[in-house]
Amino acid sequence: MIEEYSTEVTNSHSKKSGKIELGDVTPHNIRQLKRLNQVVFPVSYNDKFYKDILVAGELAKLAYYNDIVVGAVCCRVDAFDNSRKLYIMTLGCLAPYRRLGIGTKMLEHILNYVKEDVNRNYIDKRRALIC
Ligand SMILES: CC(C)(COP(=O)(O)OP(=O)(O)OC[C@H]1O[C@@H](n2cnc3c(N)ncnc32)[C@H](O)[C@@H]1OP(=O)(O)O)[C@@H](O)C(=O)NCCC(=O)NCCS
Secondary structure, three states, rough: HHHOOOOOOOOOOHHHOOOOEEEEEEOOHHHHHHHHHHHOOOOOOOOOHHHHHHHOOOHHEEEEEOOOOEEEEEEEEEEEEEEEEEEEEEEEHHHHHHOOHHHHHHHHHHHHHHHHHHHHHHHHHHHHHHH
16 A cells, blocks of 8 residues: 555665566556656646556556555557557655666666557558558
8 A cells, every 4th residue: 555655765785686567557556656646747637648548558657666555657649640659657766765666667668568559550550551
């Protein structure tokens, strides 16, 4: 639970050996995402933001450090005529858990998703041309 977050800044060497994982945002844990965003960002996000996040799939992830939620990334795709742009709406990590590679892990996940998405669409377009 988010309330369990430790604000104690412990030795960075012991922390760096921890396990970093990413997980889906679901109706069961969305309150944790809301709480995390409230702590990390100076602005508050409305209900529509969180409603959209629930259907964002791989574009919204919670980051766990030793099974505790400590970070999150939320993106959306904006479509313009023939192009699409990925917009990272929030990328945040709780202060005591920064500089441990959690932000990097979230960003890598999003960049991999974009790379795969580009490849998929390229293949789809080629198939469409062949048909
Ligand atoms: C931005 C943020 C998500 C980075 O998360 P993180 O888990 O600390 O990032 P990482 O540990 O993966 O850091 C990767 C690299 O980024 C750089 N970096 C991260 N924070 C930095 C800082 N405060 N100053 C300078 N370099 C920094 C470093 O090069 C770092 O590598 P290193 O620790 O090996 O030197 C985190 O600082 C945060 O939540 N900030 C507040 C919210 C915010 O501003 N979000 C971005 C806009 S939405």
